Amino acid sequence: MNGLRGISARRVAGLQKIKPDRPRIAVGLATCGTAVGGDRVYRRLQEVIENSGDDIMLTKTGCMGYCREEPLVNVTIPGKPLVVLHGVSTDDADEIVRAVRAGKVPYDRVLCQIPSWDHMSGTTIEYGRGFDQVPPYEDVPFFSHQKKVVLRNTGFINPEDLDEYLAVGGYAAAKKALTEMTPDAVIVEVERSGLRGRGGAGFPTGLKWRIAKKETGDQKYVICNADEGDPGAYMNRNEMESDPHMLVEGMIIGAYAVGAGEGLIYLRAEYPLAIKRLELAISEARTCGLLGKDIFDTGFDFDIRIVTGAGAFVCGESTALVASIEGKTGRPHPRPPRLTDLGGGLWGRPTVLNNVETWCNVPVIIQNGGDWFAEIGTEKNTGTKVFSLVGAVDRVGLVEVPLGTSLNTIVYEIGNGGANGKNVKAVQTGGPSGGCIPTRLFDMPMDYESLNRVGSIMGSGGIVVMDEETNMVDIARYFINFATGESCGKCVPCREGLKHTLLLLNKIMAGKGKENDLETLELLADTIKKTSLCGLGQSAPNPVLTTLAYFREEYDARVRR
Amino acid sequence: MTYGEVGRRDQPEKPITILINGKKCMAREGEIVLSVALREGVAIPHLCYEASLEPYGGCRLCMVEATDHGRTSMTTACSLRATEGLEVCTDTPEVVKYRNVLFELYLAEAPKSETIKEMAARYGVTKTSFLKKIDIEDALGGKCVLCGLCVRVCTEIMGAGAINFINRGPYTVVNTPYFEANTDCLGCGACANVCPTHAIQIEDRNGERVLHSWGGIKIPLKRCSSCGKYYTPEALAVSVQNTLMPPIRSDLAGFCPACRAKKCADMEIRAHMKTEGEGNHV
Numbered sequence: 001m002n003g004l005r006g007i008s009a010r011r012v013a014g015l016q017k018i019k020p021d022r023p024r025i026a027v028g029l030a031t032c033g034t035a036v037g038g039d040r041v042y043r044r045l046q047e048v049i050e051n052s053g054d055d056i057m058l059t060k061t062g063c064m065g066y067c068r069e070e071p072l073v074n075v076t077i078p079g080k081p082l083v084v085l086h087g088v089s090t091d092d093a094d095e096i097v098r099a100v101r102a103g104k105v106p107y108d109r110v111l112c113q114i115p116s117w118d119h120m121s122g123t124t125i126e127y128g129r130g131f132d133q134v135p136p137y138e139d140v141p142f143f144s145h146q147k148k149v150v151l152r153n154t155g156f157i158n159p160e161d162l163d164e165y166l167a168v169g170g171y172a173a174a175k176k177a178l179t180e181m182t183p184d185a186v187i188v189e190v191e192r193s194g195l196r197g198r199g200g201a202g203f204p205t206g207l208k209w210r211i212a213k214k215e216t217g218d219q220k221y222v223i224c225n226a227d228e229g230d231p232g233a234y235m236n237r238n239e240m241e242s243d244p245h246m247l248v249e250g251m252i253i254g255a256y257a258v259g260a261g262e263g264l265i266y267l268r269a270e271y272p273l274a275i276k277r278l279e280l281a282i283s284e285a286r287t288c289g290l291l292g293k294d295i296f297d298t299g300f301d302f303d304i305r306i307v308t309g310a311g312a313f314v315c316g317e318s319t320a321l322v323a324s325i326e327g328k329t330g331r332p333h334p335r336p337p338r339l340t341d342l343g344g345g346l347w348g349r350p351t352v353l354n355n356v357e358t359w360c361n362v363p364v365i366i367q368n369g370g371d372w373f374a375e376i377g378t379e380k381n382t383g384t385k386v387f388s389l390v391g392a393v394d395r396v397g398l399v400e401v402p403l404g405t406s407l408n409t410i411v412y413e414i415g416n417g418g419a420n421g422k423n424v425k426a427v428q429t430g431g432p433s434g435g436c437i438p439t440r441l442f443d444m445p446m447d448y449e450s451l452n453r454v455g456s457i458m459g460s461g462g463i464v465v466m467d468e469e470t471n472m473v474d475i476a477r478y479f480i481n482f483a484t485g486e487s488c489g490k491c492v493p494c495r496e497g498l499k500h501t502l503l504l505l506n507k508i509m510a511g512k513g514k515e516n517d518l519e520t521l522e523l524l525a526d527t528i529k530k531t532s533l534c535g536l537g538q539s540a541p542n543p544v545l546t547t548l549a550y551f552r553e554e555y556d557a558r559v560r561r
Numbered sequence: 562m563t564y565g566e567v568g569r570r571d572q573p574e575k576p577i578t579i580l581i582n583g584k585k586c587m588a589r590e591g592e593i594v595l596s597v598a599l600r601e602g603v604a605i606p607h608l609c610y611e612a613s614l615e616p617y618g619g620c621r622l623c624m625v626e627a628t629d630h631g632r633t634s635m636t637t638a639c640s641l642r643a644t645e646g647l648e649v650c651t652d653t654p655e656v657v658k659y660r661n662v663l664f665e666l667y668l669a670e671a672p673k674s675e676t677i678k679e680m681a682a683r684y685g686v687t688k689t690s691f692l693k694k695i696d697i698e699d700a701l702g703g704k705c706v707l708c709g710l711c712v713r714v715c716t717e718i719m720g721a722g723a724i725n726f727i728n729r730g731p732y733t734v735v736n737t738p739y740f741e742a743n744t745d746c747l748g749c750g751a752c753a754n755v756c757p758t759h760a761i762q763i764e765d766r767n768g769e770r771v772l773h774s775w776g777g778i779k780i781p782l783k784r785c786s787s788c789g790k791y792y793t794p795e796a797l798a799v800s801v802q803n804t805l806m807p808p809i810r811s812d813l814a815g816f817c818p819a820c821r822a823k824k825c826a827d828m829e830i831r832a833h834m835k836t837e838g839e840g841n842h843v
């Protein structure tokens with residue numbers, strides 16, 4: 001029977017792998033873990049286990065997001081809690097295996113313990129009790145303020161194994177949507193959830209789907225925007241590397257809701273591991289009948305393919321992205337028509353484009369209900385958001401918090417303030433075209449509207465922390481330089497305006513600026529923001545406008561009177 | 562089908578009224594507001610709009626303030642579509658402020674263009690506070706504003722694709738690949754005709770058309786087999802003959818338009834006289 005090809009057997013097998021009746025060691029092997037030697041730790045552990053002949057299962061997982069403490073290694077001993085080890089090196093391998101063999105954990109490497117974990121979607125894994133001297137997960141300050149919804153599986157399951165995703169409730173939402181719900185009911189549920197696009201603009205996802213559903217036409221598409229061009233942002237990468245099936249499942253549900261027969265994932269070529277794991281996930285899903293023809297015997301056909309992008313920042317913009325998939329130059333065009341309109345999407349077909357994280361939120365909304373989701377966060381900003389907390393912050397990492405969480409909580413309580421004991425001066429949110437927010441505004445909630453009010457954006461969720469030694473004029477110049485290089489050159493405010501903004505900032509940095517240069521700079525930045533064709537130009541001046549607003553004295557100090 | 566039609570595929574074209582600067586203007590539902598304004602004699606500066614091409618939205622000079630169902634926003638008139646009750650204002654203080662900066666940017670980008678100078682002056686902008694772009698090797702003589710019209714007519718209308726954008730951001734220029742003469746060019750000269758700033762240099766001399774701006778492409782001109790005058794680039798004649806369905810009759814294909822007209826008239830008269838003689842009116 002299609003759609004159920006051995007799924008329940010695979011779910012049981014998956015549970016056996018997550019909670020085997022022998023010790024299990026799992027190394028965090030996403031790009032971040034690998035970068036700091038996770039793969040070497042894995043190989044060393046493999047050698048040690050082979051040599052000792054111990055009956056220990058060695059496996060890999062994705063990333064738990066605590067980048068500063070990587071490589072992270074999870075240890076489970078039957079009946080005992082899962083224990084997270086941090087900062088593990090190849091030298092620790094012998095010690096880890098020796099301890100595990102004795103039913104213990106290496107105490108000098110422990111970070112925390114997790115007796116049971118709620119994978120939502122109706123599945124809680126009970127690991128066991130014990131190791132009382134190991135602090136519980138909830139007591140680790142980096143984790144205690146977080147709420148893992150999108151990242152609920154990352155670091156727990158093997159992203160290269162469909163069995164494990166099934167074991168934590170995977171594809172139950174897709175089954176529920178396809179077999180128990182009408183497409184309209186799915187859309188209503190997503191609308192009730194209040195989910196807004198996580199790619200930056202915060203457009204209501206349910207509404208976008210409804211518009212696309214209404215369109216007629218022989219074919220529709222759903223596309224996942226996995227271009228993630230913001231330097232310093234890597235939440236989408238981790239979502240794909242650590243839990244690729246969640247994205248696939250979200251797209252199946254979305255495609256069913258709007259009536260699309262084909263899905264595309266526009267993935268930047270710089271993410272080889274994400275490509276590899278998604279390719280594997282797609283082919284495993286196909287083997288099980290979760291993709292392809294007649295999914296869950298409902299007569300619904302849908303398949304996904306990956307398209308690799310050339311890595312230009314502007315290709316993340318929706319109309320440029322579609323042009324790029326069609327083999328044209330990645331340049332934006334004016335809207336209307338929107339992608340969802342007949343004539344406006346891919347090959348002229350109505351198209352729903354959503355960000356990776358937007359898609360990843362869908363299964364849990366279907367499984368637990370829109371109302372459940374809407375309880376998280378604030379009234380107009382529901383659910384959680386994954387942020388990449390980077391820069392001059394003590395605890396660097398991926399942070400998932402309810403929308404509306406204050407910057408204070410994120411930077412000070414989760415991030416522990418500035419790195420190396422320095423004071424924090426500002427953060428830039430939303431990637432290279434986000435605004436710089438001074439510490440005195442840090443009690444503001446992180447939501448789409450509040451960020452816009454202070455001159456910044458949510459973007460895809462980057463938070464770059466700057467400390468007291470940062471020169472804000474230079475920061476503005478740095479980001480304008482980036483944006484100038486990424487401008488596609490189609491419209492004059494962005495193409496010429498950013499160039500002149502950069503020239504003015506260079507002049508001011510060189511101490512040759514005059515007072516009226518600041519006025520010109522401000523007017524120019526404002527013009528670019530208000531008159532550019534696409535979001536790149538419309539947001540690129542934010543670093544200038546916010547530093548002029550909040551750190552004016554640094555400009556004044558550099559211009560001649 | 563342009564995508565203008567796609568947007569209103571299932572609505573009948575009903576006449577509606579929109580307000581431009583307080584003036585009542587008749588428009589078709591879904592019609593491009595810039596086109597309505599120009600028909601009604603309301604001046605809106607623009608560089609990248611051409612009725613036969615899809616809206617491009619590159620020059621940003623056609624910014625207007627639009628109020629639709631109580632919602633006001635600034636947008637480009639070339640991508641804005643007429644809907645009942647739409648109110649458009651072309652010179653609010655905000656529009657004027659930003660448009661002036663855009664003019665200053667153009668004065669710096671294309672300092673040699675008289676068209677830009679005149680257009681900007683009409684809106685009171687005669688100076689630029691920005692550094693002027695000086696490039697003595699510029700194939701377009703410091704006049705190109707990257708409106709993309711030449712690229713679009715070459716690709717979308719002529720189907721030749723001989724020129725395109727090279728580089729991106731502030732380094733963008735238009736030219737042939739590697740700035741070399743290429744064989745895709747038909748020599749039609751549509752690029753030069755459509756260029757708002759007359760930046761493209763084309764010359765007919767000694768039986769050939771020389772495209773100075775495009776790597777010096779040379780296209781032999783074809784002589785009229787009747788009067789002997791050069792009248793069209795050979796490549797264009799071939800392309801037209803291949804595209805037209807049905808093609809030009811072979812006995813007329815070698816004639817210049819003037820001679821062809823004469824010959825046609827001649828043939829018509831003869832045929833007419835013949836049928837008259839037979840008393841057999843069609």
Ligand SMILES: Cc1cc2nc3c(=O)[nH]c(=O)nc-3n(C[C@H](O)[C@H](O)[C@H](O)COP(=O)(O)O)c2cc1C
Nearest residue numbers: 197198199225228229316317318354355358535536
């Ligand atoms: C210059 C530019 C770059 C963008 N890059 C991305 C990106 O990397 N990933 C993304 O999901 N959205 C990106 N966006 C936003 C997309 O245009 C689009 O709004 C989004 O993919 C829609 O999905 P959502 O509703 O799920 O957010 C970018 C927008 C602009 C203007």
Ligand code: SF4
Nearest residue numbers: 488490491494534537
């Ligand atoms: S704003 Fe910049 S990136 Fe966007 S269309 Fe204009 S030139 Fe291109």
Ligand code: FES
Nearest residue numbers: 607618620621639
């Ligand atoms: S005519 Fe509207 S942007 Fe150029």
